[in-house]
Amino acid sequence: MKLLPFEKPLAELYDKIEQLRKLSEEGNIDLSGEILKIEQRAEKLRLEIYKNLNPSQIVQIARHPNRPDSGSLIRLIFDTFIELHGDRLFADDPAIVGGVGTLGAARVVIVGHQKGHDTKENIFRNFGMPNPDGYRKALRLMQMAERFRMPIITFIDTPGAYPGLEAEERGQAEAIARNLREMAGFSVPIISFVIGEGGSGGALGIGVANKLYMLENAVYSVISPEGCASILFRDAKKADVAANAMKITAPEIVKLGVADGIIPEPLGGGHHDWKAVAFEIERAITSDLDIFKSKAESEIKQQRYDKFRKMGVFVS
Amino acid sequence: MSIIDWFAKKEKNISSAERLNIPGDVWVKCTSCSEILFQKDLDSHCKVCSKCGFHFRISPAERIRYIFDHESFVEYDSNVGPVDFLGFFDTESYSDRIRKAQQKFDRNDAIVSGVGSIGSVPVNASIMDFFYMGGSMGSVVGEKITRTIERSIDDLKPVVVFTSSGGARMQEGIMSLMQMAKTSAALERLAEKRVPYISVLCDPTTGGTSASFAILGDVNIAEPGALISFAGPRVIEQTIRQKLPKGFQRAEFLLKHGMVDMVVDRRQLRETLQTLLQALNPHGVLAK
Ligand SMILES: [Zn+2]
Numbered sequence: 001m002k003l004l005p006f007e008k009p010l011a012e013l014y015d016k017i018e019q020l021r022k023l024s025e026e027g028n029i030d031l032s033g034e035i036l037k038i039e040q041r042a043e044k045l046r047l048e049i050y051k052n053l054n055p056s057q058i059v060q061i062a063r064h065p066n067r068p069d070s071g072s073l074i075r076l077i078f079d080t081f082i083e084l085h086g087d088r089l090f091a092d093d094p095a096i097v098g099g100v101g102t103l104g105a106a107r108v109v110i111v112g113h114q115k116g117h118d119t120k121e122n123i124f125r126n127f128g129m130p131n132p133d134g135y136r137k138a139l140r141l142m143q144m145a146e147r148f149r150m151p152i153i154t155f156i157d158t159p160g161a162y163p164g165l166e167a168e169e170r171g172q173a174e175a176i177a178r179n180l181r182e183m184a185g186f187s188v189p190i191i192s193f194v195i196g197e198g199g200s201g202g203a204l205g206i207g208v209a210n211k212l213y214m215l216e217n218a219v220y221s222v223i224s225p226e227g228c229a230s231i232l233f234r235d236a237k238k239a240d241v242a243a244n245a246m247k248i249t250a251p252e253i254v255k256l257g258v259a260d261g262i263i264p265e266p267l268g269g270g271h272h273d274w275k276a277v278a279f280e281i282e283r284a285i286t287s288d289l290d291i292f293k294s295k296a297e298s299e300i301k302q303q304r305y306d307k308f309r310k311m312g313v314f315v316s
Numbered sequence: 317m318s319i320i321d322w323f324a325k326k327e328k329n330i331s332s333a334e335r336l337n338i339p340g341d342v343w344v345k346c347t348s349c350s351e352i353l354f355q356k357d358l359d360s361h362c363k364v365c366s367k368c369g370f371h372f373r374i375s376p377a378e379r380i381r382y383i384f385d386h387e388s389f390v391e392y393d394s395n396v397g398p399v400d401f402l403g404f405f406d407t408e409s410y411s412d413r414i415r416k417a418q419q420k421f422d423r424n425d426a427i428v429s430g431v432g433s434i435g436s437v438p439v440n441a442s443i444m445d446f447f448y449m450g451g452s453m454g455s456v457v458g459e460k461i462t463r464t465i466e467r468s469i470d471d472l473k474p475v476v477v478f479t480s481s482g483g484a485r486m487q488e489g490i491m492s493l494m495q496m497a498k499t500s501a502a503l504e505r506l507a508e509k510r511v512p513y514i515s516v517l518c519d520p521t522t523g524g525t526s527a528s529f530a531i532l533g534d535v536n537i538a539e540p541g542a543l544i545s546f547a548g549p550r551v552i553e554q555t556i557r558q559k560l561p562k563g564f565q566r567a568e569f570l571l572k573h574g575m576v577d578m579v580v581d582r583r584q585l586r587e588t589l590q591t592l593l594q595a596l597n598p599h600g601v602l603a604k
Contacts, residue, residue: 161546162555163546163547163548163552163555164552165556167546168545168552169573170573171574171575172527172546172547173526173530173544173546176528177496177526177528177529177530177531180496180497180501181503181507184497184500184501184505200484200493200524201493201524201528201546204493204494204496204497205527208501221490222488222490222524223484223486232486232487233406234407242406245402245405246404246486246489246490247402256491304501305505308501309462309501311455311491311495311497312456312459312491312495312498313401313488313491314396314397314459315395315396315397315398315399316393316396316397
């Protein structure tokens with residue numbers, strides 16, 4: 001698995017343990033005392049590193065190539081899932097997946113940004129950066145959810161909407177804006193999870209939710225740290241400073257009232273155990289759907305409106 | 317070109333204003349065609365170059381003067397002001413940026429809201445100001461747009477918004493992004509009430525502003541030549557590694573691609589708005 005730069009000291013210790021094991025086997029010497037000592041050191045270091053992650057390290061975890069993706073989480077969480085394709089206007093955008101599924105007795109519509117885990121997959125998925133067609137597919141599916149009274153679950157994981165020539169021609173701004181307005185009007189509950197990167201309007205385009213959760217090592221920001229650094233700090237290399245200044249981590253997004261809760265991840269990040277991540281998300285979905293079941297349609301719509309109406313900090 | 321020709325050309329390019337040493341508040345050079353224009357004439361043409369039709373960016377005060385009925389505009393929510401709640405610091409602190417902008421413009425933020433009439437049709441309106449921190453949308457812009465829409469949800473007057481904005485205000489982080497959802501949600505309620513909303517997209521309207529209330533008009537009008545985009549041209553060029561075609565993301569390009577209803581010269585904008593408002597308004601709220 002890909003090691004992140006700040007994990008290097010830890011990897012060095014693991015290498016050493018491996019070497020000692022080999023040596024003890026080949027030379028038939030008992031090195032268990034030494035091995036145990038290094039193992040204890042490694043465990044201490046592991047806790048130290050992962051309990052004190054700074055925002056730019058969390059960004060690296062959020063973008064880890066083995067991070068659990070929408071499609072995989074959907075298949076781990078839901079009892080059944082049938083993927084549906086196309087916006088009925090122009091194309092089927094592989095950067096967004098969606099379909100219908102069941103979870104226990106609940107029937108739901110699921111939509112998520114889809115990244116890949118290697119270059120080939122990422123090229124096919126456009127690195128999780130949707131074109132307008134992706135947002136329009138998402139809208140079509142969510143409108144179907146509204147029609148058939150199915151709660152909507154969305155998984156947010158995108159560097160942002162695709163900044164391409166054709167994306168602009170086909171109305172990237174319009175596609176996102178329309179989703180914001182339409183999602184605000186739905187009377188079925190919407191539950192969203194930022195599972196990796198929540199990149200700007202491209203993330204929000206499927207994120208106007210009644211309840212929004214951040215995975216522990218997910219980030220949500222108005223612009224990428226690199227983008228912010230190159231515009232405001234006039235130096236793209238200051239992305240770590242920008243990541244810190246913008247307050248993009250799960251606890252900060254909750255503190256600002258934008259997210260409602262944090263989904264815990266295994267120590268070191270969700271890529272170490274996808275099933276554990278899926279389990280925690282499933283728990284949140286089940287418990288929320290239970291609460292929303294007893295709410296009237298008007299109440300669900302009003303709660304979502306009030307949530308966003310309150311957002312903003314100003315004096316008057 | 318010989319060096320003498322070059323000097324001659326350079327000499328010719330020195331504007332008459334510079335040669336005559338006339339102060340800039342009397343004369344101004346057209347950004348597009350370099351024509352020397354008399355400020356007073358320019359003002360009587362709604363700040364459109366009489367030679368080439370170039371639309372200068374204008375302040376909310378000028379916008380109100382050119383579009384609204386004489387002395388009909390009453391400002392609302394001028395007391396709503398920004399806060400540096402993240403303690404944001406880039407090359408300078410957001411607090412300092414706010415303080416400097418407020419001193420320079422004698423206004424709280426990059427937007428003016430109020431009620432006024434256009435050709436005797438009363439409307440609730442918001443006007444963005446690109447000169448003020450790039451017209452960026454933070455909590456204040458989002459709140460004031462939302463309040464304008466909410467006033468119309470109550471009194472059923474049409475909404476007219478003039479956008480001019482580089483997008484979300486980075487110094488307010490995620491809260492700026494949320495203004496996109498807040499304003500769009502208010503527009504959803506407005507539509508339920510069957511109140512028309514006209515969006516006038518002025519140069520430039522990009523990023524989070526374009527991807528929320530700016531593009532959601534029942535009628536979208538763009539000013540000629542206005543840059544209207546989600547992603548900026550430079551970002552796109554870097555992504556696709558090729559030069560963009562001429563006129564890409566300009567008002568006329570958006571018209572061709574079906575994103576705006578019309579491109580209207582500022583000198584005809586007032587009349588166009590009046591006709592549209594009278595045609596669209598189902599509640600028939602007209603001036604007494
Ligand atoms: Zn000109």
